[in-house]
Each structure stands twice: as C-alpha cells, then as structure tokens.
Amino acid sequence: MIGMRCKGLLLGVVAFALFGPAAQAQTGGVVKLGYVGSLTGPHSGWDLPAAEGMQMAVAEINGSGGLKVGGKTYRVEVVQEDAQSKPDVAATAAQKLLSDDDIHVVMGVLTSVPGVPVATQMAKAKVMYIGGFTALDGIVGKPGNELSFRALDADETVAKGFVPVVVRELGLKKIGMLVPNDDVSKTFVKAYQPLFDQAGVQIPIVEFFQPGTTDFAPVLRKFQGHGLDGLFIGYADPDAEAIIRQGLEIGDLPKKFVYRGGSGAPAVKYADKIDGFVWQILTRDLASPGDEKVKAWIDRYKAFTKKDVVANTYWALTFYDSVFMLSKAMNAAGTTTDQAAIAAKLKGMVYDGVRRMSFDRDGHGVTDVDIGVIKSGKTYSIPEKVL
Amino acid sequence: MLLDILQTGLDGVMVGSLYAMVALGITLVFGLVGILNFAHGQSVMLGAYVCFFVESASHSFWVGAILATLAMGVFGALLERAVFRRTLGDPFAGLAVSLGLIMIVENVAAAGFTPDPRFMDPPVSGSFALGPLVLSSQRSLVLVISSALVAGFWLFLQRTKLGKAIRAMSQSRRGAALVGVRVDTVSRSIFAVGGALAGAAGALYASLFAVTPFMGATPLTKGFIIAALGGLGSVPGAIAAGFLLGLAESFGSRYLSASFRDGYGFIILILALLFLPTGLFGAGKERV
Numbered sequence: 215m216i217g218m219r220c221k222g223l224l225l226g227v228v229a230f231a232l233f234g235p236a237a238q239a240q241t242g243g244v245v246k247l248g249y250v251g252s253l254t255g256p257h258s259g260w261d262l263p264a265a266e267g268m269q270m271a272v273a274e275i276n277g278s279g280g281l282k283v284g285g286k287t288y289r290v291e292v293v294q295e296d297a298q299s300k301p302d303v304a305a306t307a308a309q310k311l312l313s314d315d316d317i318h319v320v321m322g323v324l325t326s327v328p329g330v331p332v333a334t335q336m337a338k339a340k341v342m343y344i345g346g347f348t349a350l351d352g353i354v355g356k357p358g359n360e361l362s363f364r365a366l367d368a369d370e371t372v373a374k375g376f377v378p379v380v381v382r383e384l385g386l387k388k389i390g391m392l393v394p395n396d397d398v399s400k401t402f403v404k405a406y407q408p409l410f411d412q413a414g415v416q417i418p419i420v421e422f423f424q425p426g427t428t429d430f431a432p433v434l435r436k437f438q439g440h441g442l443d444g445l446f447i448g449y450a451d452p453d454a455e456a457i458i459r460q461g462l463e464i465g466d467l468p469k470k471f472v473y474r475g476g477s478g479a480p481a482v483k484y485a486d487k488i489d490g491f492v493w494q495i496l497t498r499d500l501a502s503p504g505d506e507k508v509k510a511w512i513d514r515y516k517a518f519t520k521k522d523v524v525a526n527t528y529w530a531l532t533f534y535d536s537v538f539m540l541s542k543a544m545n546a547a548g549t550t551t552d553q554a555a556i557a558a559k560l561k562g563m564v565y566d567g568v569r570r571m572s573f574d575r576d577g578h579g580v581t582d583v584d585i586g587v588i589k590s591g592k593t594y595s596i597p598e599k600v601l
Numbered sequence: 602m603l604l605d606i607l608q609t610g611l612d613g614v615m616v617g618s619l620y621a622m623v624a625l626g627i628t629l630v631f632g633l634v635g636i637l638n639f640a641h642g643q644s645v646m647l648g649a650y651v652c653f654f655v656e657s658a659s660h661s662f663w664v665g666a667i668l669a670t671l672a673m674g675v676f677g678a679l680l681e682r683a684v685f686r687r688t689l690g691d692p693f694a695g696l697a698v699s700l701g702l703i704m705i706v707e708n709v710a711a712a713g714f715t716p717d718p719r720f721m722d723p724p725v726s727g728s729f730a731l732g733p734l735v736l737s738s739q740r741s742l743v744l745v746i747s748s749a750l751v752a753g754f755w756l757f758l759q760r761t762k763l764g765k766a767i768r769a770m771s772q773s774r775r776g777a778a779l780v781g782v783r784v785d786t787v788s789r790s791i792f793a794v795g796g797a798l799a800g801a802a803g804a805l806y807a808s809l810f811a812v813t814p815f816m817g818a819t820p821l822t823k824g825f826i827i828a829a830l831g832g833l834g835s836v837p838g839a840i841a842a843g844f845l846l847g848l849a850e851s852f853g854s855r856y857l858s859a860s861f862r863d864g865y866g867f868i869i870l871i872l873a874l875l876f877l878p879t880g881l882f883g884a885g886k887e888r889v
Binding site: 254255256257258259395421422423424426427428429431432433435436451452455456459460462463464465466483524526 | 613813
C-alpha cells in the first residue's frame with residue numbers, strides 16, 4: 215500500500231515537473247524573426263549568405279534548447295521574404311512582414327537600393343530593424359528611428375583604422391579614386407579623402423563612373439599620366455575585378471589597389487601581376503582564418519549549409535552574430551516583444567561572438583574587422599581593433 | 602593630346618564593333634518578321650556562359666567561342682519554331698513573349714549558374730605598341746574578329762542565295778513568297794543567324810567583361826539604341842550606329858563624364874529621331 219502511495223507520489227512529482235508551472239515556463243511559444251533580403255537577382259550574392267547566417271544562428275539556438283527569456287523558453291522561427299534586388303519588391307516584402315503582428319524584429323538587406331525602402335518602412339511602423347547596407351547610416355540615429363540598427367561598421371569607423379594600414383602596407387604617396395556614381399560612394403569618398411590627406415597621401419583625381427559600367431578603358435585613361443602609385447577602386451567585386459583587369463590591359467596605370475569592398479576575390483587571379491591589393495573584411499576573414507572561433511564557425515557553416523566557404527560567405531556573419539546578440543538582449547530585457555526595452559539593452563552591450571560587436575547609442579554598429587592584403591603573391595589579414 | 606584622342610577613338614571602335622554585332626541580330630529580326638526581340642540580350646548572356654564553361658573545361662577560348670556561336674544559332678532557331686512563329690503578325694504578342702523570355706532565361710540562369718560574376722581568361726593578354734599607341738591585345742583581337750564577322754555577314758547577305766532571300770523578304774514577305782522564297786525556312790534561318798551572332802558576341806564579351814546572368818541587359822539596351830539609330834531593319838545603319846555609339850561613349854567618358862556613359866547614346870538617339878527619323882541611312886528607303 216505504502217509502495218503504491220510512493221509510486222503515486224512519484225508519478226505526481228513527475229507529472230508536476232512535466233506539466234506544472236515550471237514546465238509551462240519552458241514552453242513560451244514561438245518568437246518569429248523577420249528576414250528580408252535579395253534572395254534572387256544581382257544582389258543575392260550578398261543577401262543569400264546573410265540569410266544563411268541568420269538561419270544557422272536560429273538553428274543553433276533551437277538546437278541548444280531554444281531562446282530563454284524571463285524564465286520561459288521559446289522556439290525561434292525565421293519568416294523570410296525575397297526583395298529580388300528591387301526597391302519596389304523590397305517595399306512589398308517589408309509590408310508583408312509588417313502585416314504579421316507576431317514579428318517584432320526584422321533583419322536583412324546588405325545593399326542600399328532595396329535596403330532604403332525596407333528600413334524606412336520599418337522605422338515608420340516602429341518595428342525593430344537590423345540591417346547591413348551603407349545608406350542605413352543615414353537612417354540610424356535620426357529622431358523617431360530609435361529601433362533602427364546597422365550591424366556593420368560605418369565608413370567613418372572603419373576608415374580610421376583602414377587608411378593607416380593601407381598606406382603602410384602599400385607604401386602609397388599619390389592615389390586616384392575611381393568609384394561608382396552613387397550615394398554610397400559619395401559618402402565614403404568624403405570619409406576617406408581627409409584621412410588619406412592626414413596620412414600624407416595626395417588624391418589628384420576622383421572619378422565617378424556610371425553604375426553597371428563594364429568597359430572601363432576610356433575612364434581609366436583619365437588616370438594615366440598623373441604619376442599615381444595607387445588606385446582606390448570602389449566597393450563592388452565585379453567593378454573592382456574589371457578595373458584591375460582592364461587597367462593591366464591598357465597599361466601605364468598603378469598596380470596597387472585599395473578596395474573598400476569586402477573581398478579579395480577581385481585580385482586573386484591577378485596576384486602575380488599586381489603590386490598589392492588591400493580590402494576590408496567587415497566581418498571576419500574566412501579565407502585564411504587565424505582565430506579558432508572562426509575555424510569552428512566555418513566547420514559549423516559547412517555542416518549546416520552543405521556548402522563550401524566562398525568569397526561572399528563572410529556576409530553570413532553579419533546577422534549570425536546579430537541573432538545571438540539579439541537573444542542576449544531579449545534575455546537581459548526579460549521580454550521578446552517590448553522593442554524599446556530590447557533596443558536599450560542592445561545599445562549598451564558588447565557581444566563577443568565570432569565577431570566582437572556592439573552598437574553605439576544611436577544604433578550604428580561598432581565591430582572589430584579584419585583587413586585583407588594581397589602582396590608579393592601572398593594573402594594574409596590584419597585584425598583591426600575598432601571596439 | 603592627338604595620341605590620346607586616337608587611343609580613345611580606338612577604344613570606342615573596339616567596343617562599337619561588339620555593339621554592332623548585337624544590333625545586327627535585333628535589326629534583322631525586326632526587318633524580317635516585325636518582332637522587337639527583347640530576349641536577344643539573353644542569347645548574348647547564354648553565349649557568354651557557353652564560352653566560359655567550355656573554356657574552363659577545355660582551356661580553349663576558340664572552342665568555346667565556336668560552340669557558343671553554334672549553340673545560340675540552334676537556340677535562335679528553336680525559339681523561332683517554338684515561340685515567335687506563333688506570334689507572327691501580332692507585334693504586341695511578340696513583344697510580350699520576348700519580355701517574358703527575359704525573365705525566364707535570366708532567372709533560370711541565376712538559379713543554375715549563381716549570380717556571381719565570372720571572368721574568363723582571354724586568349725591573349727597584355728598590350729602591344731603600334732607606333733606611339735599602346736593597344737590592349739585582347740581588345741584588338743575582339744575588334745578583328747567582330748569586324749570580320751560583320752563583314753562576313755554583309756557578304757553573306759549580298760552574295761548567297763539565302764542572303765538574297767532574306768533581303769527579298771525584308772522588302773515584302775508576301776512578294777518573296779510569291780516568287781518562291783520559303784518564308785518559314787528563311788524566318789527560322791534569320792533567327793538562327795541572329796542567335797549565332799549574339800552567341801559570338803557573348804563569347805567576345807566574356808573575353809573582356811564579367812559574365813553574369815544579368816549581363817544581357819547592357820548589350821540589349823545598346824543594341825536597341827543602335828538598331829533605332831541605324832533605322833530598324835537597316836543592316837548598314839546598324840553597323841555604322843554601333844561604331845558611332847562606341848565612339849560617343851568612349852569620347853564622352855574620357856573627355857566629359859564617365860558617370861553619364863549610357864546617356865551619350867540616348868542623346869544621339871534623340872537627335873537622330875528628331876533630325877533623321879528613318880535612321881542614319883533612312884531605313885525606309887534602303888533596307889538590309
């Protein structure tokens with residue numbers, strides 16, 4: 215009889231543990247995160263890996279038991295919309311996410327053309343948005359946009375460390391700038407010109423070319439005869455590779471290149487024909503990783519996506535670390551829905567993930583970056599402590 | 602200064618010869634069947650990919666270029682048989698179908714090949730001196746090949762039986778049929794020839810510029826400007842307008858602003874439409 219009572223008591227304890235208040239605290243439901251990005255079209259080279267990074271982070275959080283906030287455990291779900299690399303489609307995609315009342319945080323978009331309408335709509339709707347595109351720096355920090363964040367460093371932030379490294383590595387004295395005629399370029403030209411000037415580097419010629427240009431020969435001829443020892447060549451891989459290749463073809467041009475873009479891919483094929491190429495890795499160097507955290511992340515990425523790491527894969531880290539940072543902020547704020555409270559926690563936090571990142575009080579990303587160098591046939595990276 | 606002008610002029614002629622090749626396909630199809638084939642740029646893109654992949658596998662640009670030309674010729678003939686033959690006599694249907702084809706081909710290519718740009722190793726590299734001029738070896742080769750193809754195509758139209766049939770059909774489809782021209786066969790041939798020219802242009806593009814699923818838009822836009830500038834349906838007009846556009850872009854980018862590169866072509870087009878409404882050579886009077 216006593217044995218039966220004991221068994222009954224034991225069953226009761228087990229049942230209470232499984233279905234009682236403590237267990238209920240472990241199943242808080244689902245936290246939906248929105249992702250909008252160009253999954254198709256010419257910008258998908260950036261946004262597809264960025265989406266993979268976000269999905270990977272969510273899978274890891276769910277795999278480790280879920281998102282723990284305020285004593286409850288939530289399963290995280292990503293609701294994904296394709297911006298198709300077009301601003302009008304991006305606006306529609308943003309609207310779709312906004313129509314879902316369960317979505318309180320949206321991430322995505324690494325390119326400015328589709329990014330601006332997304333960020334604008336999110337700000338208007340007072341929904342927390344973490345993006346990556348350059349023009350977001352003009353939106354973040356404006357009155358009323360307190361829930362907007364940029365997960366990558368602004369040009370002003372990176373340039374301060376980048377320019378001295380470039381000048382030292384390439385030994386530059388006089389350079390020309392050849393960049394696309396768009397807002398992004400105009401912003402960073404303003405940021406870089408005074409810094410090169412401070413470093414003692416002259417810039418006698420700055421030329422803006424039409425975005426989408428494939429034939430650079432005529433405009434490259436403008437750079438001949440200036441006695442330049444380096445060229446600053448914009449931020450997009452196809453443009454950069456075309457400029458390097460066509461510059462080598464037509465001759466009488468410098469063979470040292472400064473690239474504001476995020477990949478060494480444009481110069482790899484020409485490594486033995488050029489005198490140097492320096493670029494920014496706004497997340498982490500995945501091509502020649504020196505950090506164990508990065509090596510471990512690469513293994514997990516390969517296992518998760520069944521893909522190899524390629525030149526653009528490092529964009530995956532933009533939102534990979536942001537998801538973990540967000541979950542930490544939700545945990546600290548004790549809420550998954552109070553966006554103002556989560557935003558306040560995000561702005562006061564330093565997150566040491568695969569990237570080391572934080573946000574300033576406006577929401578601009580302040581993160582450590584790597585600087586890639588191709589010189590004398592060798593490829594290496596130099597870590598730049600920004601934080 | 603004179604040297605610089607000469608050098609810039611040569612840059613313009615080199616790229617203009619490529620534009621002319623693309624425009625020939627557009628103007629021919631329009632002249633013969635009255636269809637503005639907007640999907641022509643996609644044949645350039647597919648030709649570039651064929652050349653890129655064959656070159657990567659065989660390490661021979663020449664094998665790649667020949668296969669790209671042949672493959673796009675077959676693709677053009679298939680398009681005519683499967684799609685455009687059914688839209689004959691309905692230019693709006695033809696236009697809508699070609700716009701739809703752009704979306705399908707472009708997105709299938711992006712899904713299959715990825716949107717990442719690819720650069721091919723050109724068959725010749727570096728530059729050479731011609732007197733005081735320094736010329737890019739590959740650009741010079743492209744100029745020679747494209748000029749030879751344009752000249753060969755011109756001879757084909759003038760001297761061969763099929764070429765004469767094409768010229769007859771461009772004047773009057775019904776009249777040509779009445780004198781025994783097999784209009785269906787000629788229509789298919791012209792799509793095949795236009796496609797082959799686009800394939801060859803794609804291979805030459807790939808030897809100079811990045812190959813992407815979205816690369817077709819640029820040659821297509823230029824091709825249409827050239828076809829309209831030269832007079833829709835006019836082969837000599839398309840050739841002359843191709844070189845003219847190349848020169849305008851080159852001189853504009855060099856001496857004015859590179860940020861307005863595509864604008865120079867449109868300025869010339871607007872002026873031509875205002876003052877030469879039938880094109881450079883008056884397409885209405887002298888076609889093909």
